[in-house]
Amino acid sequence: MVQSPPPPIDPGVRIGHVHLKVADLQRALDFYCGVLGFQLTQRFGTQAAFISAGGYHHHLGLNTWESLGGPPPAPGTTGLYHVAILYPTRAALADALRRLQRARVPLEGAADHGVSEALYLRDPDGNGVELYRDRPREEWPRSADGGVAMFTHPLDLAGLLAEPAPG
Numbered sequence: 001m002v003q004s005p006p007p008p009i010d011p012g013v014r015i016g017h018v019h020l021k022v023a024d025l026q027r028a029l030d031f032y033c034g035v036l037g038f039q040l041t042q043r044f045g046t047q048a049a050f051i052s053a054g055g056y057h058h059h060l061g062l063n064t065w066e067s068l069g070g071p072p073p074a075p076g077t078t079g080l081y082h083v084a085i086l087y088p089t090r091a092a093l094a095d096a097l098r099r100l101q102r103a104r105v106p107l108e109g110a111a112d113h114g115v116s117e118a119l120y121l122r123d124p125d126g127n128g129v130e131l132y133r134d135r136p137r138e139e140w141p142r143s144a145d146g147g148v149a150m151f152t153h154p155l156d157l158a159g160l161l162a163e164p165a166p167g
Helices: 025-035 090-102 157-161
Strands: 018-021 039-044 048-052 060-063 083-087 109-112 116-122 128-134
Touching (some): 025 039, 025 060, 083 090, 090 128, 090 157
Parallel strands (some): 018 060
Antiparallel strands (some): 048 060, 109 116, 116 128
16 A cells, blocks of 8 residues: 655744754854854853844754863764854845954855855854855746756855945
């Protein structure tokens, strides 16, 4: 008897927050709040903190419960590839790039995927971080049959930096 696949997940489902294991809570806060601009919403001493954009209870949890003083994950092991942080506009993504440049945080990559533009880097604990913005759906590249046709091309960083500052 052939079983049909289950129906897809509700399209309204979203990923609400991510918790990252960090070696040094203050160092992580200096990066996520001091460089990227997230706001601290709650802190539990040197063990954990919750940060957000726009007053949400938390988008990122940072904790040292199992990782205090620990090294980054070894290459070739399983775990988080990267956390992707979605920016609402191209100008906001440009602001993120300017923040990274001011703090001298190096990029590991920058890509135009057709559907999105992305900056790739590592946080102080070696966690992969993607900062990106989605293009409007009507601008997504499509294949002949109408499917999404993503690609990976270099991102024009000079063009991104030409965006006016948000606000």
